[in-house]
Amino acid sequence: MWERQMNGAHWKARFAAFWGAQAVSLFGSSLAQFALVWWLTEATQSATVLALSTLAALLPGILIGPFAGVLVDRWDRKKIIALSDTVGALVALALAILYLTQLIQPWLVVLAMFIRSLAGAFQQPAVQATTALIVPQEELSRVSGLNQMLNGLMQIAAPPLGALLMTLVPLEAIMAMDVATAAVAVGLVLVLDLPRLVAKHTESAASVLxxxxxxxxxxxxxxxxxxxxxxxxxxxxxxxxxxxxxxxxxxxxxxxxxxxxxxxxxxxxxxxxxxxxxxxxxxxxxxxxxxxxxxxxxxxxxxxxxxxxxxxxxxxxxxxxxxxxxxxxxxxxxxxxxxxxxxxxxxxxxxxxxxxxxxxxxxxxxxxxxxxxxxxxxxxxxxxxxxxxxxxxxxxxxxxxxxxxxxxxxxxxxxxx
Incomplete structure (x- = not known):
């Protein structure tokens, strides 16, 4: 049994802040993803390694995604979004340290991509479900249009900007940018008063399966x-x-x-x-x-x-x-x-x-x-x-x-x- 808790007043301001937080997070993640793929390409010149990195990005969503969805419906979605960004930032920080100390290895980068994708398997449904609680139903199509526009902008901007950054700064600097954008996103999400679903009698909730x-x-x-x-x-x-x-x-x-x-x-x-x-x-x-x-x-x-x-x-x-x-x-x-x-x-x-x-x-x-x-x-x-x-x-x-x-x-x- 669930009770819906949401406040419809001032939804535009609330959504603008929430959407801005996700845009900042996506920007940093897109740059970092491009940089990691390009580093693997230059370091290994191996199609097999690139295929493994693609698989590492896909597997969490395929195998863990449905179970993540169950937990998204059980837990506080605001905390899930913040925690997912935090995990991604910690992984980026670890990669920056490994690169700076010259301990970086291709298998560590692939592992990092897997962990980041695992965090994304929780974040994506949590963001989608939270958006549905913030935005009035009659405005959801327009908001989806904004999200499509944001994705398109990232597809246009991230590859050339990532390539430019790779020629100007070392990999650890790009990872530091990802940490910074994630910190901004987490801070915005934590201070926002987001609508939530509160479970009643969660102690008797059914199993995850x-x-x-x-x-x-x-x-x-x-x-x-x-x-x-x-x-x-x-x-x-x-x-x-x-x-x-x-x-x-x-x-x-x-x-x-x-x-x-x-x-x-x-x-x-x-x-x-x-x-x-x-x-x-x-x-x-x-x-x-x-x-x-x-x-x-x-x-x-x-x-x-x-x-x-x-x-x-x-x-x-x-x-x-x-x-x-x-x-x-x-x-x-x-x-x-x-x-x-x-x-x-x-x-x-x-x-x-x-x-x-x-x-x-x-x-x-x-x-x-x-x-x-x-x-x-x-x-x-x-x-x-x-x-x-x-x-x-x-x-x-x-x-x-x-x-x-x-x-x-x-x-x-x-x-x-």
């Missing part, structure tokens, strides 16, 4: 939510290998180099920013599921255009990536806002963690299949398959009666099924 099972049963008993999860997982399965192999697309199909790859990545980031900005101003359709469907279908058209781009036609590919980023914001933002407004507050940690874990689990599976398929048929084939799937799924979301009824609530959607 039972609570985790409740999360899965909650999703399984809501056909529309289950359908959206399946669509998201399928799209991650198809699109992750396509965009992971973008460098091969640039070199083999576009006959370009590193600067051309940078243009494509920047175009995607700019598209996310523009899409997030437009969504934050417009707010989307009254039924957010239609905005999400438009984003998925529009992303499919843009990815198909990328796959159909003739060899050497870089401007067309850049335009397609720009449109893909914009439509990505239109698909992710409304769907997240919809979940934040519809999922019961006491279940949000578990539901968000399960959704994230299932989607993340598709990435390594997609890469296992997509790599050999791209070698055999060309990377453009992956874009054609993924784009067609996006377009079809967007139409299905808009027309399927169960998915369309998701905003009518859990019981209404179940009755349609």
């Amino acid at each position: 039972h609570d985790l099972g409740e999360g899965f049963r909650y999703i399984w008993g809501w056909p529309a939510l289950l359908g959206i999860l399946m669509v998201s997982a399928l799209l991650n399965l198809l699109l992750t290998p396509a965009f992971s192999l973008l460098p091969i697309f640039v070199t083999n199909h576009m006959r370009g180099g590193a600067e051309d790859l940078a243009w494509l990545n920047m175009a995607f980031g700019v598209g996310v920013v523009l899409g997030g900005l437009l969504l934050s101003v417009w707010g989307g359709f009254r039924r957010r599921i239609y905005t999400g469907a438009l984003g998925v279908a529009g992303m499919g058209v843009a990815i198909l255009a990328l796959g159909l781009a003739p060899a050497g036609m870089l401007p067309l590919a850049i335009g397609a990536m720009l449109a893909t980023g914009c439509m990505n914001a239109f698909s992710n933002g409304p769907i997240m806002a919809m979940l934040q407004s519809l999922v019961a507050p006491e279940m949000q940690g578990r539901v968000f963690a399960v959704v994230t874990s299932v989607c993340m689990a598709m990435s390594p599976l997609g890469l296992l299949v997509g790599g050999p398929l791209a070698d055999a048929l060309g990377v453009s084939t992956l874009y054609l398959v993924g784009g067609a799937a996006c377009l079809i799924m967007g139409v299905v979301i808009a027309l399927h009666p169960v998915l369309r009824a998701v905003e009518d609530g859990r019981q209404a959607a179940a009755q349609v099924a």
Whole structure:
């Protein structure tokens, strides 16, 4: 049994401070992540080590994420957010000391990336669930647009700024910046009066495994939510290998180099920013599921255009990536806002963690299949398959009666099924 404690007054000021804290934290983490990956690249020149670092970043979310969601629903989310940032800062401080004393080793960096990702597995659902308690339901789509815009800005700014910093200062200085930004974020979160969920009779709470099972049963008993999860997982399965192999697309199909790859990545980031900005101003359709469907279908058209781009036609590919980023914001933002407004507050940690874990689990599976398929048929084939799937799924979301009824609530959607 849970009691919801929240104060709706002055939500904009409260959210602005909370959002600012997360933006500062994300900025420092993005710079540190880029620096660590680049250090591993220069120190080892090993694709295996880089693959292991990617795996270290994925595994906590896949394996620990659902259990983290249970604890997010049990514990004070404000403390979880602050503790997660603190763990990341301590790891960055340890790396700075190791580098300064010349004791740094690749395996220690990979371990550090694993621990930072583990902290993120707790922080992400806690932030999402807390946002849903701060922001009125009718404003969640605009707020999701702001979050998409922030992510796009980080994709644009972090790589070039990180690369510049690597030429100007040693690694320990970048780690110190991450510690400083985390300290600012933790300080802001701790002084904020954030709404919270307070458990009654927590001494008789069920086991973690039972609570985790409740999360899965909650999703399984809501056909529309289950359908959206399946669509998201399928799209991650198809699109992750396509965009992971973008460098091969640039070199083999576009006959370009590193600067051309940078243009494509920047175009995607700019598209996310523009899409997030437009969504934050417009707010989307009254039924957010239609905005999400438009984003998925529009992303499919843009990815198909990328796959159909003739060899050497870089401007067309850049335009397609720009449109893909914009439509990505239109698909992710409304769907997240919809979940934040519809999922019961006491279940949000578990539901968000399960959704994230299932989607993340598709990435390594997609890469296992997509790599050999791209070698055999060309990377453009992956874009054609993924784009067609996006377009079809967007139409299905808009027309399927169960998915369309998701905003009518859990019981209404179940009755349609």
